[in-house]
Amino acid sequence: MTRLEVPATIAMAQRARAMRGRGEEVLSLALGEPDFPTPAGVIEAAHRAALDGQTKYPPVEGTPALKAAIIRKFARENGLTYEPSEIMVSNGGKQVIFNAFMATLNPGDEVIVPSPYWVSYPLIISLFGGVPVFVDCPEETGFRLGAAALEAAITPRTKWLVLNFPNNPTGATTTRADLEAIAEVLRRHPQVHVLSDEIYEHLVYDGKTHVSIAQVAPDLKPRVLTLNGVSKAYAMTGWRVGYVGGPAWLIRAMGSIQGSSTSGICSISQAASVAALDGPPGVVEVMRETYDRRRRMVVSALRQIPQLTCAMPQGAFYVYPGIAACIGRTSAGGRRLDTDEDFAIALLEEEHVAVVHGSAFGKGPYIRLSYATSDDILRNACGRIARFVAGLT
């Protein structure tokens, strides 16, 4: 339990909520949660499912209807073929990760986590006695994972490599060439499995297309878990549905764990997810175009602040500006900013803007802003960040 911290993303959201509870207005760019409502057709499908009596315990690994929709999705969008025994549905992508690491990690097993990373990976790995091994993905290379850096991090104890593209927190995407180079390394190390977290798959910009490692390197597919979910693409964070395709032996083991913990996922959420996955792609496209517009708006506003550096992210709904020039300075409210966490706390206290410090994602001094919120909030928040930075001495 001492290894289990509250993720910084949640801690920052809690701080913001506490301030709101005191009647203070807070502009929150801290949480990775779409501001759109769940599409109406999805909600109607849930309603119908409830009225139709889909209210009993569902199968642990997922309803046949949702597994079939997931198989269609993987075939249609990723060129991946899975059998029903190779598919599992969980309470969000997070439970997929939890099941996978619980099923496979022995104390001391190493998991390579490219850094910056989503906060939950190392927390879950450590919970099961695993050792997260961080591999730096520098901003100069677009926060991408280099094959040489990966190779250098692999040891005989390496059991997993986590890939997360499009990436939380940087918004970095990957390319077929990058994945081919990574696959080449993995071929030399047959003990390494891959958890490919593709939950932001649909949110890519500038004409990019998402690529999956199991598609690029079909020979590695027997050791790849391809993780996805409905939370981000379909604005369904509260429905708690994530899913995964992978080798049947591992899916079976993960199913045993899930059967002894949460059992099958809410039957109504599963019916809703069928409607989401089989629904018209235009629904996702409208949200993607809105994120794209906001992305360009936020980056252009942040680039006008001379003390910040801001790469243009090509995926997800985050920007990850560098704040090195602000470290060591003092805020207008008299707070000394020794770290990016100091920056985030002072920004919240003095300008009421909630962001998450980059060191929580393994790489400072940066801050992560989520632009999955309204244009008004974004414009206002960027103005306050500019004012906060201009006030540093």
Ligand SMILES: Cc1ncc(COP(=O)(O)O)c(C=O)c1O
């Ligand atoms: C990279 C990444 N993977 C997985 C998840 C899990 O999402 P969920 O459990 O809602 O499916 C998140 C949520 O923030 C995420 O950012």
